[in-house]
Amino acid sequence: MVMQMNAVTYGDLKITAPYDIVALLDFKLFKKVGGHGEVYLKAVVSDDHQKKYPDLAQYREHIEVFQMDGEEEVRCLFKGTVTELEIRFSSGNYHMIVKGLSHSYQMDKAVRSRSFQNQDMTYTELIREVIGEYPQSDFIDLAAGSRTLDEFMMQYRETDWQFLGRVASRFYTGLVADVTSDKPRFWFGSSRGELKGTLKGSNYLTGRHAAESGKAIANARWGDENEREFLYYEVESDQYFEIGDVVLFRNKALVIERATVSIKRQVLKYDYVLIPESGLKRSRAFNPHLPGTSLEGKVIEVKDENVRVHLNIDPKQNKDTACWFPYPTNYTSDNGVGWHCMPELGDAVHLYFPSREEKDAVVSHSLRKHLRGGDKISDPHTKRLRTRGSKEARFAPKETVMTSKGDNFFVKLNEETGVELYSKGSIVFAAGEDLVMHGKRLEIMAAKEISVSSKTSHIRLDGENHIKGSRVLTTPLPDEEVAAYASLQQEMNGGSNYPGWAQPLLLKYKADYYRAKAAGDEEGMKAAAANAKKIRDKIDEIHAMPPWAQEQMNENTEKWYEAHAAGNKAEQDYYHGAANSLRDKVQMIALIRNSSAESYKDANRLEELTRRYADAKNKLTTEDPASISKSADEIRSKYGVSHRAARESLNLLAKKFPNDFKYNLEVKDEWDSSLNNALYDFSVKYGLAGKVHTKELLEAYAYQVAHGILPWPKPQEKSGGGSPPAAKPSPGNDQANEKKPSSTTDVKKDNNGQQIVADHRIASYVTDHKELRDNQKTALERINSYYSDQVIQAALKKNPDTPLVFFFEGVGNHGGTDGRHGALGGVVKGGEVIATFQNTSTLPTYGNQKGIATVKAGVYEFVSGLHRNEYPALRVRDGAGVPATYPNDPNKTTAVGINVHMGFSSGPSSEGCLTIQSDDYTRFLKAVGVLNQNAPNYVQTDYHKSGKNVPSNIPYNKLKGIVIIDRKG
Numbered sequence: 001m002v003m004q005m006n007a008v009t010y011g012d013l014k015i016t017a018p019y020d021i022v023a024l025l026d027f028k029l030f031k032k033v034g035g036h037g038e039v040y041l042k043a044v045v046s047d048d049h050q051k052k053y054p055d056l057a058q059y060r061e062h063i064e065v066f067q068m069d070g071e072e073e074v075r076c077l078f079k080g081t082v083t084e085l086e087i088r089f090s091s092g093n094y095h096m097i098v099k100g101l102s103h104s105y106q107m108d109k110a111v112r113s114r115s116f117q118n119q120d121m122t123y124t125e126l127i128r129e130v131i132g133e134y135p136q137s138d139f140i141d142l143a144a145g146s147r148t149l150d151e152f153m154m155q156y157r158e159t160d161w162q163f164l165g166r167v168a169s170r171f172y173t174g175l176v177a178d179v180t181s182d183k184p185r186f187w188f189g190s191s192r193g194e195l196k197g198t199l200k201g202s203n204y205l206t207g208r209h210a211a212e213s214g215k216a217i218a219n220a221r222w223g224d225e226n227e228r229e230f231l232y233y234e235v236e237s238d239q240y241f242e243i244g245d246v247v248l249f250r251n252k253a254l255v256i257e258r259a260t261v262s263i264k265r266q267v268l269k270y271d272y273v274l275i276p277e278s279g280l281k282r283s284r285a286f287n288p289h290l291p292g293t294s295l296e297g298k299v300i301e302v303k304d305e306n307v308r309v310h311l312n313i314d315p316k317q318n319k320d321t322a323c324w325f326p327y328p329t330n331y332t333s334d335n336g337v338g339w340h341c342m343p344e345l346g347d348a349v350h351l352y353f354p355s356r357e358e359k360d361a362v363v364s365h366s367l368r369k370h371l372r373g374g375d376k377i378s379d380p381h382t383k384r385l386r387t388r389g390s391k392e393a394r395f396a397p398k399e400t401v402m403t404s405k406g407d408n409f410f411v412k413l414n415e416e417t418g419v420e421l422y423s424k425g426s427i428v429f430a431a432g433e434d435l436v437m438h439g440k441r442l443e444i445m446a447a448k449e450i451s452v453s454s455k456t457s458h459i460r461l462d463g464e465n466h467i468k469g470s471r472v473l474t475t476p477l478p479d480e481e482v483a484a485y486a487s488l489q490q491e492m493n494g495g496s497n498y499p500g501w502a503q504p505l506l507l508k509y510k511a512d513y514y515r516a517k518a519a520g521d522e523e524g525m526k527a528a529a530a531n532a533k534k535i536r537d538k539i540d541e542i543h544a545m546p547p548w549a550q551e552q553m554n555e556n557t558e559k560w561y562e563a564h565a566a567g568n569k570a571e572q573d574y575y576h577g578a579a580n581s582l583r584d585k586v587q588m589i590a591l592i593r594n595s596s597a598e599s600y601k602d603a604n605r606l607e608e609l610t611r612r613y614a615d616a617k618n619k620l621t622t623e624d625p626a627s628i629s630k631s632a633d634e635i636r637s638k639y640g641v642s643h644r645a646a647r648e649s650l651n652l653l654a655k656k657f658p659n660d661f662k663y664n665l666e667v668k669d670e671w672d673s674s675l676n677n678a679l680y681d682f683s684v685k686y687g688l689a690g691k692v693h694t695k696e697l698l699e700a701y702a703y704q705v706a707h708g709i710l711p712w713p714k715p716q717e718k719s720g721g722g723s724p725p726a727a728k729p730s731p732g733n734d735q736a737n738e739k740k741p742s743s744t745t746d747v748k749k750d751n752n753g754q755q756i757v758a759d760h761r762i763a764s765y766v767t768d769h770k771e772l773r774d775n776q777k778t779a780l781e782r783i784n785s786y787y788s789d790q791v792i793q794a795a796l797k798k799n800p801d802t803p804l805v806f807f808f809e810g811v812g813n814h815g816g817t818d819g820r821h822g823a824l825g826g827v828v829k830g831g832e833v834i835a836t837f838q839n840t841s842t843l844p845t846y847g848n849q850k851g852i853a854t855v856k857a858g859v860y861e862f863v864s865g866l867h868r869n870e871y872p873a874l875r876v877r878d879g880a881g882v883p884a885t886y887p888n889d890p891n892k893t894t895a896v897g898i899n900v901h902m903g904f905s906s907g908p909s910s911e912g913c914l915t916i917q918s919d920d921y922t923r924f925l926k927a928v929g930v931l932n933q934n935a936p937n938y939v940q941t942d943y944h945k946s947g948k949n950v951p952s953n954i955p956y957n958k959l960k961g962i963v964i965i966d967r968k969g
Contacts, residue, residue: 037102037179142189501558640703839917
């Protein structure tokens with residue numbers, strides 16, 4: 001039923017409402033960014049319609065409000081839908097109370113779910129598709145322009161208005177409803193930019209307010225600390241402006257963020273809230289229903305480890321514009337190694353959303369449909385893995401079978417009958433190292449011949465026995481070789497990690513040693529021990545490298561020894577060059593990592609590219625090595641690694657230090673003898689001659705010295721060079737275990753530049769601190785095993801007083817229910833052990849829970865910062881990814897947001913970070929240098945009162961350092 005609408009003019013207003021208005025008692029109109037226009041009115045209505053009032057539920061009325069000037073309509077103030085209508089009878093009169101919303105509310109009624117997979121779709125095309133279901137709806141774009149989605153997006157259990165508001169938040173803006181339109185229309189974006197006029201108002205108030213976008217600022221989305229609060233004004237005026245208009249008020253350009261229209265003292269008034277334009281920026285909005293959601297769909301294309309999916313929530317999906325989603329298998333490493341089992345076309349799968357970001361979606365698993373009784377998987381006790389090519393792994397209660405093409409080829413392991421290996425064709429056994437068979441009886445049968453061969457020996461059984469060799473021995477293995485085997489086995493059982501290439505060499509030299517010892521040959525013993533030491537030195541050098549480089553260096557070393565054994569000089573030279581090139585790459589990444597506060601990101605990326613390049617060159621992946629190399633060159637060029645940049649760096653050196661460098665190179669891209677000679681001259685003067693093997697690394701060094709990142713001259717060439725020693729702590733309980741760092745010059749004199757802390761200084765510290773147990777003393781002695789680490793070397797070259805924070809896990813005092821004893825923490829600075837801490841840990845309290853990370857042992861940079869924005873802490877890699885393990889999620893290999901922060905005794909200490917017990921925490925920060933020695937002492941004793949016992953605004957020093965996690969104890 002449609003009801004005749006009635007209009008009334010009251011003061012400056014003309015209102016079209018469901019019933020005749022006799023007198024207007026109250027009127028308000030609210031408008032704000034992100035919301036619908038809201039109208040409220042209370043009026044006395046005629047009793048002529050009292051018979052119709054009981055039928056209110058039948059009506060779907062509209063309401064319109066105009067501003068009048070006499071009989072002339074000045075402007076429309078509101079058009080919308082009545083959402084609440086109430087008739088009250090009081091004191092002999094009927095009172096009508098009406099609430100209404102602008103027509104944009106039509107978009108905020110129905111909850112929908114759908115996906116937008118075409119990443120080339122523009123935001124304006126997306127908005128058009130969403131509003132296409134509302135006749136004559138429209139919008140004006142003030143934010144998106146021609147930008148494309150560039151990632152998967154999804155509307156899930158949201159109204160269209162909620163979804164578009166979330167889309168707008170990607171541009172840190174909001175929606176502004178057109179409250180004067182009789183159709184759903186809006187502005188996509190809140191600021192119209194240009195100045196609309198001067199706002200006049202004699203009644204106003206002002207104040208400071210926390211920005212709505214404070215969370216976005218805290219997450220480094222935009223802006224800086226000074227924008228967290230802004231000055232705002234609330235102004236009463238007779239002038240009309242729209243939401244988002246820029247106006248001039250008190251000589252400030254401000255934006256209208258909210259507006260209220262009302263009748264005051266029989267006069268129409270406008271109340272505006274004015275804020276700076278930066279205050280209009282909204283924080284990024286996320287769908288609260290998304291995390292943990294799984295949506296069913298069908299696989300429409302498969303490629304590598306990715307799939308395209310037609311989701312069931314979408315009526316149709318174009319395959320060519322569908323997104324590629326990763327299909328994580330149980331285990332697949334970055335180099336393609338692991339368990340790779342992809343779904344087939346048409347398979348039903350689940351698209352899982354692990355976070356609030358749609359782009360993080362992964363296809364979690366396939367779903368079997370249309371089960372039929374009597375097929376191969378009808379037995380629940382037998383597990384199978386089967387491919388379309390009739391390859392099958394079958395796990396039955398009493399046997400395991402691997403088959404190919406039915407029973408033509410199979411390996412069967414049966415609990416009752418043993419192991420059976422069958423092939424319709426040939427069977428070949430090949431071993432790179434040893435092939436060992438053990439058993440009570442070994443039976444080998446052949447119809448024609450049995451033949452066994454090695455390099456110089458041969459046995460053939462073909463009815464006659466043929467034995468050939470340079471010597472045929474019937475004596476047992478010599479005692480010296482038995483002793484060598486036993487010694488090597490004992491070392492490896494004790495935890496020595498010897499790579500495959502080193503084991504036979506160490507075995508040989510051990511046997512040489514025992515033979516010389518048996519013969520009383522001391523020179524032979526020394527020679528054998530020296531040869532073994534060379535192997536161990538190579539192993540130590542490799543272990544000091546980052547994990548990505550260790551694998552490559554082990555491979556190069558193994559290939560070199562194989563070429564050496566074969567007498568192949570060309571192969572030796574090749575792998576020797578490859579090893580030197582790898583050393584330079586490690587050194588270059590370390591240089592880049594320490595170039596600036598943000599350069600660690602490029603260093604991490606370069607590590608990844610270097611590893612991928614090696615895999616591609618070795619045909620372990622299908623990536624193009626040339627493409628990877630190009631990406632790496634682009635990163636290195638930012639740090640002076642190019643022929644043109646090298647010429648500029650060398651010329652800059654000559655300009656800054658004319659007494660030391662005499663370069664005047666033509667700036668061009670080519671490599672020639674003049675550049676070669678200049679770089680060689682620089683390498684000699686900077687002490688790099690013979691230590692650097694690639695011109696790219698020399699170019700990087702020249703750039704860093706020329707731009708003041710590395711010092712000139714080198715610190716050891718200047719008397720008393722380097723940073724000054726740290727200030728001596730003032731007396732007090734907090735400094736009971738701290739020591740004043742020696743000067744850099746003294747330390748270098750003590751340890752000859754080959755140790756982090758001189759051995760006698762460690763011994764002196766141990767002597768002074770009787771509380772240290774034997775295993776803790778042993779742990780401190782491992783400090784110098786990290787001397788050759790590239791990250792530590794680069795940091796100490798840049799600043800010899802860089803704080804080094806050690807965590808020796810397993811030797812602390814803090815015992816846990818799982819048998820752990822925590823870690824011993826130590827701070828080293830300026831060649832001294834400054835302090836130790838008995839109650840620390842590198843392991844999470846709830847490490848067995850899903851999503852909880854354990855940071856891997858290693859060497860990582862840190863910067864000082866705040867933990868949870870509450871108190872000073874050490875931010876490992878400034879919050880960037882750190883290698884880690886997740887017990888319940890083997891696909892995850894890194895953790896972010898890792899800090900060194902306070903630990904607690906009354907609650908969980910950590911969910912992945914590194915902790916110092918709260919009683920020691922202030923002393924720890926002072927030892928590192930984050931807090932000054934006169935800083936107040938504070939303790940946070942209760943985890944559940946996080947931040948409440950910590951003074952606010954604690955001043956702290958900005959500094960960089962190194963965290964070393966050691967789990968060898």
